[in-house]
Structures are given as C-alpha cells and as structure tokens.
Amino acid sequence: MAKKKGSPKTGGRKKGTPNKVSTNGKKAIQEVFENLGGAEGLKMWAMKDERNLEAFYTKIFPRVVPTALANDEERPLLPSLNIMLSSDG
DSSP states (O other), rough: OOOTOOOOSSSSOOOTTOOHHHHHHHHHHHHHHHHHHHHHHHHHHHOOOHHHHHIIIIHHHHHHHHHHHTOSSSSOOOOOOOOOOOOOO
C-alpha cells in the first residue's frame, strides 16, 4: 500500500548523510593519487606525451571542475583548447 501524500518520511538515510560507496571511492582515488606522486606526478605524466596532456585537459580536468563553474558563460573557467598534433612523430 502506498503512503498518503504529505505523510512524514520514515526509514532510509537522513538528509545530508554521505553515501558510503562515494566516500570510500573518493578516499581510494585520493590514496592512489598520492601514491603515484600527487600533483607533481600527474604533471610529469601529462607533460610526458602530447596524448597524455590532451587526455588531462579533455577527460580528467573537466570531470573534477565543479559543473556550475564550468558552465558559467559570463566567467568561463575552461579556456578553449587547441592542440596541434604533428604527424612528424
């Protein structure tokens, strides 16, 4: 039987309680990041190869920037990115 509209919430997580899976996942990613050299290690990886640098700017960076800031047309956070790839090797 369905609850009547307007009846109080019973059971489940309380409002504002963080999801355990998300919290544990973020902790694991943070630990791996630190073990791989942290920000300096990420910088070295990105600078090692143009494909890594492109992956950083097109796949990694946009996922960690808050969506509200990234989509602010008046104050864009992400500059346009033009990567020139040479076929010379």
